[in-house]
Amino acid sequence: MTKTFEEKFNDYAELVVKVGLNLQEGQRLLIKAPMEAAGFVHKVTEHAYKNGCKRVFVDYKDAALERIHYTYAAEEVLENFAPTWEQELFTSLTEHNDCCLLITGEAPNAYSGIDSKRLKMVTKNNAKHTEAFTKARLNGEVPWVIAGVPTKGWAASVFPDQTEEEAIASLWEAIFQTVRADVTNPVEAWETHVQSLTQKVNFLNEKRIKTLHYRSTGTDLTIELHPDHLWMGGGHQSTAGKMFIPNLPTEEVFTAPLKYGVNGTVSSKKPLSAMGNIIDHFSLTFKDGKVVDYAAEKGYDTLKELLSLDEGMLYLGEVALVPHDSPISNSGVIFNNTLFDENASCHLAIGNVISMNIEGAGAMSKEELEEKGINSSTGHTDFMIGSHDLHIEAVDYQGHSFTLFADGNWAI
Template sequence: MTQESTSHLVERYADLLLRVGVNLRAGQDVLLTAEVEHVELARELTRQAYRKGARWVEVAYADQHLRRALIDLAPEDALGHSPAGWLATLEDLGRRRGALIQLVDDGSPEVLAGADPVRAGRAQMIERGRLSKRLTLEKRLCNWLVAGCATPSWAERVLGRPDVEELWRLLARTVRLDAEDPIAAWREHSARLAERARQLSERAFAGIRFNGPGTDLFVGLTPGSRWLGGGGQTSWGLDFIPNLPTEEVFTCPDKRLTQGVVTATQPLVLDGSLIVGLCLRFEAGRTVEATAGRGAELIQQRMSLDADACRLGEVALVDSESRVGQAGHLFWNTLYDENAACHIAFGSGFPDLVPQAEREAALSRSSIHTDFMIGGPEVQVFGLERGGNEVPVIRDNRFQL
């Protein structure tokens, strides 16, 4: 692939993110968060956003080398600090019904390698995270998007060589840029996920059970809870797709009801550290034991951040039709890897998916939301009907409903 064709791919990718993902409307403000390595895509998104009618585009660059300095050298009380300017920017974006876009890669683990895992876990802008969740998930004031950006470091991790052009080609396939009409392909794919979510909502299962090697887990659901897939909608009626790629249908568990043992089927990268062989045991909704072959202390620290950090906030189903799964690579990034297989997340849940009357008791409210993968060809998924019968939902990695 020549440099010119790479640039053309980036242009088409940026167009897809703005038209299909965030579904930018004329007159909107845009807040784009990116790493310094994402500058080429950030510039292209900015140019195209203005061409599509954006009122203002603000780009906030981060640098993992600066975060490493914070972890290693900052005073203890600064690790979770959220600058007032950041909070004011987010509040203004919500008032203006703006769009929020976040670019991600593999997290530069080589930069954070060897950092104190406990301090790394605490080095989060906690209040900024809470405010972002209020604006996007709770009040739904902003259309938002998380999407990947190819970098040499990420290419090295995924492909074994720093071939950014090949990684761009791989990412393009996961978001259907190889289709003759990517926009139409996304309409079809989104409708298919929405139909799966509708079927699951209508079945009104009491819970979902996962059974496989090292896993026998029951995830209880609140009566009247909804499943979602294929996209979201702002409080003012704008449809958008918050994750590109997306292959999941998901709902919010009842935080009191998860029971059993679950073993991760893929590694988890958290704050630049690799978590391998993660295994959690739940009783009455709480994680009562968290072990791992590597990185257990980081999971334990993350789960201790607040009262609900050790409870489940999401259960998501993905089968072998996934473009990400078909790519045959571990992407070392949760946005991608969670869309290769069924997954759960400990931490915050989704208020809109739980009936209003049940939210106080059933909804997990936390400053974190951490996904990890628990599905695959050897893991069978069942829906438990309220009468006690079990219905196959995913068998041999294919949806059955």
Template sequence: MDPRVDDHAETLVDWSARIEAGDDVVLRVAEGAHDLAVAVAEKLGARGANLVSVYGSDEISRAYLQGHDGEFDEDPEHELALYERADSVLSLGGGRNTTALADVPSDRRQSAARAHEGIREARLATDWVSTVHPTRSLAQQAGMAYEEYQDFVYDAVLRDWEALAEEMAQLKDLLDSGTEVRIVGDGTDLSMSIANRIAVNSAASVAYDSHNLPSGEVFTAPVADSVEGSVTFDVPMTVSDRRVRDVELTFEDGEVVDFTAAQGEAAIAETLETDAGARQLGELGIGMNRGIDQPTDRILFDEKMGGTVHLALGRAYASNFPEGYEDERNESAVHVDLIRWMDEGSRLEVDGEVVQEDGLFAWE
């Protein structure tokens, strides 16, 4: 087995999840992530954690959703109890078919998402961490040879996270003390309030309130009704198993009032129709991981790319809201990230001060 798999498992268990003896851990294993799951299980056993492993497959999910009548029970108790009683949930992605759910009717997927919102919130209330094991299907989705993709994944995952955390702390401090952000670039002039919010230094560890491995972003939550202007997203990606490219959103009083896309417009429309919160922004994220230097059509990596920003339609994360402001959190059954390059001619301002220009931060 590639020795980097063991290094990946060690980083996940030690740095990211901070697993301790006696922790109750749910390990969610995608069908292509067997090798990483074995390595993680060994680490969990060595630390004296209690393990329940759950096998996940998009093909199984597709079969279930295709066969269902669409009337889903709300938060089935047996599944809800598993996550309500867990200390940590470790999710290992890496399936065989990245578009296995493409032919499932969108209304059925949306109905299932709404019915399981309580389960999702219970999982997010744990010390959860998501990562991905490099598979051939993901390499194909990224347009890379398998060996090339393996190198890419491990370059992104096996980093000096302490050093990156120190660099990202500079941006966190600027956002925490700021009240307004403006994003300017080709086809983009968007402003939003970030008053009374807490930015997260997402350094791939629950100790930083960060839950992705790899990570390398700083994110906050806009004041939902404050977003004004237009923004274009020029990083292609997949939304609801459909390719989406060159999306433009226009906001008034915090809500999307107009949208276009060169490709995948129906996927954006269906996202916006999920519920009222899906038409508002739940996240502003700024990518700072220079080890991720090209899109792979995988949000776990792409939103962390140095020189990008991403905005999420839908649900905001509780970690961005200080005590007393929890009721301002945007609620939705979806959280869909869209990404744009902050390349030549772009700038990011905090309270009128240029923090990033042409993709480079002031301290760079």
């Protein structure tokens, strides 16, 4: 029987709480969301309390107001201001292993036309004052989920030929499909999906791969994985021993590169929304791990500022595998949103390594991370490189070579 919108909407909110966050009785929840997502925030909050949540905190973001702030605020404010109440909340949530839900949905070009240098100031400042909280999330101390909710600007960018109402409805349906909220038993569907991803993770961890060689149109790149790398995918275990799924949707398995072990050129295959602007048809060239050259047909200035956030943004922090023949890719929808587009395509990330991907990294200082060849940065930006002609050849530590991806899909 076909489910109504209200049923899918409710099931999506329930999935976020019970499957994504796996919220436990007595935990608190911080929700950061666009103002247009208020209806979904209300439904998630309802399910959170029904699931035993102690307290829900909500921090709404107004993109139009942010534009005014980014345009007119003094540079010293853009570069240095951080509210003390937010710092105290982040610290408290981390200490108590509470949860965090990040709702994405801003228009991909929400800050188009604003001086890219001012946007860089804001991005660096946000990264700096949330650094400890971000580290706690990446260590698994704070179970977290990123989920999408349509806004007018985002929907218009995905379905430009539709009316505003039609575009929002179409984007909702696309999201429901990608998160499996449209099936009869979404929780059961996610259990099956996570099992499938776990099988891939187990295979890759048993193989102990040393290098990956990527080849496709515009791409010829070799990546040496960190010797202590761990593949992950689907559910992750928090430091409190509870499983959670950080991304809804998720189709990826991912791990960490060796900081200085990346060489060659890689080309993007989907648009990237970064710092409120679109970067498209871009390439990065690496030598001994570092970006030494880059180009972009669209958004060059934004790419330039992104790469200059700090030294760590010139190195890779994540290697992720997603088959071209995957549900999101097969939908034919380009979401102009990294959460969704990265789960339709193999991707890489410049910036900070996800510490859960390297054994023991969560307890290391920045100096120890550097000594071990683990990239550290205030930023972490995924970009999509998968395509129908992608070929990935793997070599293990015994020198054995095998094809991991052929024609964009798993060859194992």
